[in-house]
Amino acid sequence: MLTMLTVFHEKCPMKIDPSNSPLSADQANGLNRLLETLAPHQFDWLAGFIAGHQAAQPGAPGTAAAQGAGDTGQEHPSLTVLYGSQTGNCEGLAEALGEQANAHGINARVLDMADYKPRQLKSESYVVVVTSTHGEGEPPDNALDLHEFIHGRKAPSLKHLQYGVLALGDTSYEHYCQTGKDFDAAFAKLGATALVERADCDVDYDDEAEAWCKTLIERLQNEAGASGMPTAGGVSAAPTTEAYTRRYPFMAEVLDNQWLNGRGSSKETRHIELSLEGSGLSYQPGDSLGLYPQNDPALVAAIIERLGLDADTPVTAGDIETTLAGALKHHREITLLTRPVVEKWAALSGSAQLTELTTDNAKLTEWLYGRDLLDLAEDAPVTGLDAQTLIETLRKLPPRLYSIASSQSAVDDEVHLTVAAVRYETEGRKREGVASSWLADRLADDTTVPAYIEANKHFRLPEDDAAPVIMIGPGTGIAPFRAFMQEREEREAEGANWLLFGDRNFHSDFLYQSEWLAWRRQGVVDRIDVAFSRDQGEKVYVQQRLRENAEDVWRWLERGAYLYVCGDADRMAPDVHRALLDVIIDAGGKNEEDATDYLRELTRQKRYQRDIY
Incomplete structure (x- = not known):
């Protein structure tokens, strides 16, 4: 099937002839009509999906393709792929x-690290770890x-x-990629041998991860003698039923952009509604929406002027040909160093100060805070810098x-976001968050934004709709819990719901207050506790x-409550985790070690879940 699809795609408009294929006339004609409509990336996805479907059939030792021409009869090697993922990216890659x-003829199984028994490492031959750090x-x-x-100390020898x-x-x-470095x-x-050198991938990981996976598979084939026909497409995205992905986002129309805070608030939080109509995209409560933002045109212009360059100079940003201004606005990070x-800038500028900073992590981290590319250009001028070198x-x-x-059960072909506009001042200049200020200031109704769904199975x-839920x-951080309550309301879930919400001021910063109070009156939400700092x-x-409510929290947990935390990873999440330990110690009568084990067991049972950023 893959060979037939490949030939069809490369030599279109060739048709599948029912008379010399195993397909019925209806099947062949239907497939012909479908293939005529596919874009190249959709075709690649379909080829990969069919390969995965073949591999998943009961009794299949690899894939149908892997058993075809070129099979040497050797036993297919077994590979265990383990992922550690907070948001879903590593799971998708795994x-x-x-x-x-x-x-490619390798018997691979993919497992969540939480579902893997560590002692099984003794019986493994080939293991890949795909992990993030937070x-x-x-x-x-x-x-x-x-x-x-x-x-x-219980870790076994892994010389095999x-x-x-x-x-x-x-x-x-x-601590860039620290967890991967640890593993x-x-x-x-423990004596294990690396098949390939570890890859440390930045936030733009697609190409590097794809190349690493290709090298790994080739090395494993050479080591174990696996054979098989490669599929079309790469290893850069999770199998999905959607045509629109991180690499191929959907242009979602802006339906609404409201200011959520009340008069006199010191914060600016936006409620944004986007249309997914016609995309085929679906999501579940707990998932995230990925957006490709735009840099502030004023900052782009200031950088170009400071460097003495021409905004209209042609440049290449990856595989995209555009102007310097276009590349800086749409394709390159300029607000975060x-x-x-x-x-690289230290080498270009010859700056001794920058060179010295790169030798001291603490000093570099402190210096980087709040600075952007314009600061870098002013602090360490580069003589003769050309536009293409800047982009590279x-x-x-x-x-x-x-x-x-939002819950799709409640809003259909819409997706809602809760976004806090980031604005601050450092080094005598006002600064803004890239995406948040773009969403707050430069998006009008009917504008479209590149978007995709990032599933978060964690x-x-x-x-069980009868299970109680505690949401912090x-x-x-209230955003996914609004989606939770919309979903539980639609499902008429019987489980009790408890919200703990905090912000600055009650009268101006109780986000979605009318909705939460309505849910409370209707009995959808059983309890709300707030903390306005x-x-x-x-x-x-x-x-x-x-x-303060340790006894009640403990009672809810003991009767099977699921515990959810969403928000800031640097301060809030560790503080809440410490408070939960204190609750278990004080109300549960446990010591520190047992309290830690209790929370760890909740994590294993998927009853303690965090969406932190």
Whole structure:
């Protein structure tokens, strides 16, 4: 089937003839009509989907393709792909890698690290770890057990094991790809041999991850003698039923853009509604929407002027030919500096100050805060810099993810977001968040924005509609819980719902207040506890509300409540986690170690889930 599709695609308009194919006339004619409508990326997806479908059939040792020409009769090697994922990116890459491995004659299984028994490592021959990092270099929640085991005294010798590590991270953070580095070092220490060198991928990971996966599969084929026909398409995206993806976003129309805060608020939070009509995209409560933003045209112009360049100079940004102004507005990161960019700029400018900064992580992190490309150009001028070199020095402008604030069961072909506009001042100049200010200031109704769905299987409502739910979401962290309640209302779920929400001031910052109070009156929400930090002399936060209501929180947990946390990863999430430990110690009568184990067990049971950023 894949060979037939490939020939059809390359030599179109050739038709499938029912008389010399195993298809009925109706099947052949239907397939002909479908293939005539496919764009190249949709065709690639279809080819990969068929390969994955073949590999998943009961009793299939690999794929139908892998059993065809070129099969040497050798036993197909087995590969275990383990993913640690907080938002879903690593899960998507792991699933795509598994699909492609199967298509190449490798028996691959893809597992969530939380569902994998660490002691099985003793019986593995080939293992790949695909993992992200969050917080201060910490593993994702679902990777905690495996990460702890492999660094502990009970970890076995792995001299028999060959492995690979694909790490996702963000070079703007100090502990870039730290979890991947941890796994790599631990495997090596236990005697395992790397099939390929670890790849540390920045937020724009698609091309590098795809190349790494291709190399891994080739190396594994050489090591184990696997054979098989490669599929069309790459290893850059998870199998999906949608035509629109991270690489091929849908142009979603803006339906509404409202200011959520009341008069006198010190914050600016927007409720944004987008149309998905005609996209075929679907989502579940807990998923995120990815948006490709635009940089501020005024900042773009200031940078070009400072560097003495021409805005209309032709440049190439990856595989896109555009002007310098177009590249800086749409395709390159200019508001956030990273270590690689500073290192390149230090070489271009010959700046001793920048060179010295790159040798001290703490000083570099402090210096980078709030600075953008214009600051860099002013602090370390580059003589004779040309437009193309500038573009090649900068990293791609990555998409921004926002927790979806709606249930598709309630809003049909719409998707809602809750976005806080980021505005501040440093170094004597006003600054703005790239995506948030773009959404707040430069999006009018009927404008379209490039968007895609980022599934998050690690932030899901319980399947049991009778299960109680505790939702902790200060600020814009309330977004997914609005989606949760819309969904539970539509499903007429019987489970109790408890919201803990915090922000600055009650009268101006209780986001979606009328909706939450209506749900409370109707009995959809059983309890609401709030913490408004600036309504009194001493600041109060949601973690204090947890401690104040420790007995009730403990009772809810003991009767099977699911616990959800959404919001800031740097301060709020660790503070809430500490408060939960205190609740379990004080109300549950446990010591620190047992309380930690209790929360870890909730994570294993998927009853403690976090969407933190």
